Amino acid sequence: MLTANFPILEIPSRGKRLAYLDNAATTQKPQSVIDATAHYYREQNANVHRGAYWLSQEATALFDQTRVQLANWINAESSDEVIFTKGCTESINLVAHSWGMNNLSQGDVILVSRMEHHANFVPWQQVSIAKGASIVEIPITDLGEIDLEAYQNLLTGRVKMVAIVHVSNSIGTINPIKKMIAMAHKVGAKVMVDGAQALAHLKVDVQDLGVDFYAISGHKMYGPTGVGALYGKRELLDAMPPYQTGGSMIRTVSFEETTFAALPDKFEPGTPNIGGIIPWASAITFLEGQNLLEVAAQEANLAQVLEKQIEQINGIRVVGKAAHRAGIVSILADWTHAHDLGTILDSEGVAVRTGHHCCMPLMKRFNIVATTRASFGIYNTMEDVDQCVAAVQKAKRIFG
Amino acid sequence: MIEDLYQELIIDHARFPQNRGSLAAPSHSAHQYNPLCGDEVTLQLLVENGVIQDIAFEGQGCAISTAATSIMTTLIKGKTTEEAKALGQLFRDKITGNAEIEDLGELEALVPIKEYPMRVKCATLPWHALLDALRSETT
Numbered sequence: 001m002l003t004a005n006f007p008i009l010e011i012p013s014r015g016k017r018l019a020y021l022d023n024a025a026t027t028q029k030p031q032s033v034i035d036a037t038a039h040y041y042r043e044q045n046a047n048v049h050r051g052a053y054w055l056s057q058e059a060t061a062l063f064d065q066t067r068v069q070l071a072n073w074i075n076a077e078s079s080d081e082v083i084f085t086k087g088c089t090e091s092i093n094l095v096a097h098s099w100g101m102n103n104l105s106q107g108d109v110i111l112v113s114r115m116e117h118h119a120n121f122v123p124w125q126q127v128s129i130a131k132g133a134s135i136v137e138i139p140i141t142d143l144g145e146i147d148l149e150a151y152q153n154l155l156t157g158r159v160k161m162v163a164i165v166h167v168s169n170s171i172g173t174i175n176p177i178k179k180m181i182a183m184a185h186k187v188g189a190k191v192m193v194d195g196a197q198a199l200a201h202l203k204v205d206v207q208d209l210g211v212d213f214y215a216i217s218g219h220k221m222y223g224p225t226g227v228g229a230l231y232g233k234r235e236l237l238d239a240m241p242p243y244q245t246g247g248s249m250i251r252t253v254s255f256e257e258t259t260f261a262a263l264p265d266k267f268e269p270g271t272p273n274i275g276g277i278i279p280w281a282s283a284i285t286f287l288e289g290q291n292l293l294e295v296a297a298q299e300a301n302l303a304q305v306l307e308k309q310i311e312q313i314n315g316i317r318v319v320g321k322a323a324h325r326a327g328i329v330s331i332l333a334d335w336t337h338a339h340d341l342g343t344i345l346d347s348e349g350v351a352v353r354t355g356h357h358c359c360m361p362l363m364k365r366f367n368i369v370a371t372t373r374a375s376f377g378i379y380n381t382m383e384d385v386d387q388c389v390a391a392v393q394k395a396k397r398i399f400g
Numbered sequence: 401m402i403e404d405l406y407q408e409l410i411i412d413h414a415r416f417p418q419n420r421g422s423l424a425a426p427s428h429s430a431h432q433y434n435p436l437c438g439d440e441v442t443l444q445l446l447v448e449n450g451v452i453q454d455i456a457f458e459g460q461g462c463a464i465s466t467a468a469t470s471i472m473t474t475l476i477k478g479k480t481t482e483e484a485k486a487l488g489q490l491f492r493d494k495i496t497g498n499a500e501i502e503d504l505g506e507l508e509a510l511v512p513i514k515e516y517p518m519r520v521k522c523a524t525l526p527w528h529a530l531l532d533a534l535r536s537e538t539t
């Protein structure tokens with residue numbers, strides 16, 4: 001059983017069996033990642049790139065190995081195109097600041113979809129304010145899909161950047177990013193894809209997608225927290241100035257000037273999260289051992305069953321009905337607030353997220369403030385669905 | 401037990417809140433927002449000679465924050481501002497774990513929230529609004 005790989009799932013929550021349905025927030029970690037973390041600190045800890053000694057050389061080799069493994073996993077042309085960051089948020093900020101501040105000017109347009117997480121929205125908004133560019137919404141339909149016709153009409157020569165989420169963390173929509181990227185490229189725009197939710201469920205091939213920048217979160221793909229990556233096309237990354245400066249990212253430094261290191265070091269100043277990046281490789285190895293197509297189908301199936309069953313409860317509806325959806329169900333009950341529902345689910349051992357899910361513009365689009373969101377991962381089973389449905393029924397009894 | 405928290409008293413207050421609406425001529429008012437939940441409350445007071453003569457609130461929020469606001473308004477109407485503040489302090493202390501505190505009447509219904517620290521802010525939201533309002537003087 002897969003669940004046996006995830007020891008935390010055995011620990012009761014409020015005295016009940018834990019039904020962990022908050023995978024969009026962060027996934028649990030397999031034993032191999034936990035072991036690799038302990039092993040690193042016990043036997044491999046040293047700073048990378050610096051030591052004149054064996055241990056540092058070993059740590060550096062392992063560190064670079066994660067980069068190669070991740071580059072292969074997303075089919076980057078070269079591991080130089082994979083920059084380590086502390087998460088998806090930092091990856092996007094890197095592009096917004098380094099690329100955005102140097103490539104945007106007055107009158108330029110940044111297209112941002114209505115379903116973006118604040119991580120792929122606020123950085124662009126701030127850059128657009130600084131540079132006098134404008135930020136324009138790509139609308140979505142009532143089902144929660146990108147309105148492709150509207151998108152096509154928005155694509156003019158003034159559009160320099162398109163920011164789009166691969167899989168929506170709020171409503172699960174899987175966006176047709178390959179098509180959207182090709183459309184953007186026709187007018188010369190670059191595309192920043194927020195892949196935070198994608199890597200644990202989909203096989204991503206950055207070359208096939210033709211994507212310019214792709215942001216990755218380690219902790220949402222069964223890896224440690226505090227690690228992420230940015231994939232960028234080499235010619236773009238080469239032309240971009242450093243985002244942050246300091247040690248490890250320089251070639252030479254004098255009082256007059258500093259010359260910067262080549263990729264990927266140029267974008268990785270300071271000591272990275274070595275103790276997170278090395279075990280991250282074990283998470284990728286774990287995913288490599290899975291049939292992701294089957295996993296995604298199973299997660300989507302559990303989500304569908306949950307959706308069908310709770311929609312039979314009076315006054316419940318699910319927001320986001322896109323045809324292509326990951327295992328994410330955003331629930332609204334007209335008889336209670338999302339947070340009260342979340343607390344009652346919590347009391348039954350069901351871990352869900354409540355609130356706006358860092359997507360306030362999306363909530364506004366649907367005229368809601370908050371939802372109760374169940375999001376599935378590789379270890380979830382029908383038992384989790386049943387436990388969640390029973391807990392929602394209990395909430396219904398309490399609120400009448 | 402979750403039923404201790406979501407008991408009839410709370411659900412009734414959430415469903416039929418007392419003192420909901422607005423005052424014609426408030427002397428004090430404040431708006432509080434909890435960005436975590438999106439709970440929002442606007443509180444209006446009419447204070448005369450240090451006594452809260454009238455009180456009203458508007459807003460949207462979860463059952464806990466709505467009930468907490470409704471209960472607060474019924475308890476502090478007619479009290480002096482100092483008495484109201486003191487009651488708020490006792491309540492905050494009690495739901496953050498001080499078990500020594502005396503019986504607080506209807507506020508006791510909210511005490512089980514202490515098992516859910518993430519939700520404590522929902523119950524204290526109106527009391528924060530009260531403090532803000534009393535600092536606001538005439539608006």
Ligand SMILES: Cc1ncc(COP(=O)(O)O)c(C=O)c1O
Pocket residue numbers: 024025086087088089090117119120165167168169194196197216217218219228358
């Ligand atoms: C769609 C999406 N984008 C970005 C993020 C932020 O990712 P990270 O926590 O790695 O910064 C999240 C996580 O909440 C997300 O769901």
